[in-house]
Amino acid sequence: MTRPCERGVHEIVSEPTEAALDVDRVSFGYPARRVLDEVSLRVRPGEFVALVGLNGCGKSTLLRLVAGVLRPASGRVWVGGTDMARVSRRDAAREVALLHQSAPAVPGLTVRQMVRQGRYATRGPLGMLRVGDDAVTVRAMRDVGVEQWADRPVEALSGGERQRVRLALALAQDTPVLLLDEPTTYLDLRHQLEVLQLVARLRDERGLTVLTVLHDIGLAARFAERLVALRDGRVAADGPPDRVVTPDLLRDVLGVEGRVGRDPEHGWPICFPDRPSPVDMTAGDRPALLDPGATAR
Numbered sequence: 001m002t003r004p005c006e007r008g009v010h011e012i013v014s015e016p017t018e019a020a021l022d023v024d025r026v027s028f029g030y031p032a033r034r035v036l037d038e039v040s041l042r043v044r045p046g047e048f049v050a051l052v053g054l055n056g057c058g059k060s061t062l063l064r065l066v067a068g069v070l071r072p073a074s075g076r077v078w079v080g081g082t083d084m085a086r087v088s089r090r091d092a093a094r095e096v097a098l099l100h101q102s103a104p105a106v107p108g109l110t111v112r113q114m115v116r117q118g119r120y121a122t123r124g125p126l127g128m129l130r131v132g133d134d135a136v137t138v139r140a141m142r143d144v145g146v147e148q149w150a151d152r153p154v155e156a157l158s159g160g161e162r163q164r165v166r167l168a169l170a171l172a173q174d175t176p177v178l179l180l181d182e183p184t185t186y187l188d189l190r191h192q193l194e195v196l197q198l199v200a201r202l203r204d205e206r207g208l209t210v211l212t213v214l215h216d217i218g219l220a221a222r223f224a225e226r227l228v229a230l231r232d233g234r235v236a237a238d239g240p241p242d243r244v245v246t247p248d249l250l251r252d253v254l255g256v257e258g259r260v261g262r263d264p265e266h267g268w269p270i271c272f273p274d275r276p277s278p279v280d281m282t283a284g285d286r287p288a289l290l291d292p293g294a295t296a297r
């Protein structure tokens with residue numbers, strides 16, 4: 001399959017024998033609430049997948065489970081053949097980098113110092129940086145275009161500037177899998193496009209596997225080759241954007257009535273939301289889940 005578009009020309013020649021990440025019937029809940037119910041998701045090496053769904057449906061929780069920050073109540077998460085519930089945080093950080101939704105800036109910490117923290121996973125027992133760590137740090141800052149602020153305190157940057165520094169921190173881990181929790185938060189339109197173009201380029205050039213939460217369905221459809229929609233703690237739809245982005249998805253998963261058109265030049269799905277749907281998205285009494293028959297797996 002070849003898709004010449006914003007995502008670059010990315011040819012999938014054959015199914016790899018091993019998934020880059022494999023979420024196998026994972027359930028998870030916090031003390032007050034069950035959040036994920038037997039969620040399964042396999043992502044191929046080099047795939048760019050966007051996770052969509054209403055606020056509170058469990059997207060960040062799923063990313064934290066994949067990153068090994070949380071442990072499933074049942075089921076397994078494998079990243080590159082590693083069972084993420086059985087490795088140390090340091091070993092997990094060699095497999096996946098997680099860009100958190102938000103994190104407070106440590107007072108006085110400069111951009112360079114913050115990005116350098118991404119090298120934590122490769123440090124020796126005494127926490128010493130190794131040969132090459134500075135080069136990786138500088139490359140990550142350069143990739144995201146924050147090297148001109150290297151010696152500025154992070155707390156003196158704007159929200160959007162800090163978001164880019166956080167992305168550089170994740171890139172500095174230099175992992176094969178990148179998990180991004182709303183990477184476009186705080187960014188103006190230009191920087192939203194730049195950041196997603198950068199991620200797509202890194203996927204193309206370095207073969208990174210990307211699983212990202214995106215609230216903007218238009219951007220998700222434009223940059224990701226596959227959308228996974230969560231609802232009620234389950235995968236409600238899974239497949240290529242042009243099959244997943246439908247008025248049913250808008251209504252039943254995202255809670256809005258609307259229409260779906262196509263970008264006249266590129267064919268990307270474009271959503272035209274009209275109004276909140278009459279479906280009560282906070283109650284258990286909802287229509288049947290969308291058929292996830294469009295699955296790309």
Ligand SMILES: Nc1ncnc2c1ncn2[C@@H]1O[C@H](COP(=O)(O)OP(=O)(O)OP(=O)(O)O)[C@@H](O)[C@H]1O
Pocket residue numbers: 030031032033035053054055056057058059060061062
């Ligand atoms: N540490 C926690 N303790 C208890 N409940 C939590 C915790 N973190 C999240 N939750 C709850 O779990 C549910 C899923 O949260 P999660 O952050 O995964 O949702 P989300 O889909 O990422 O939402 P959003 O789009 O708003 O970021 C929510 O109801 C949330 O209130």
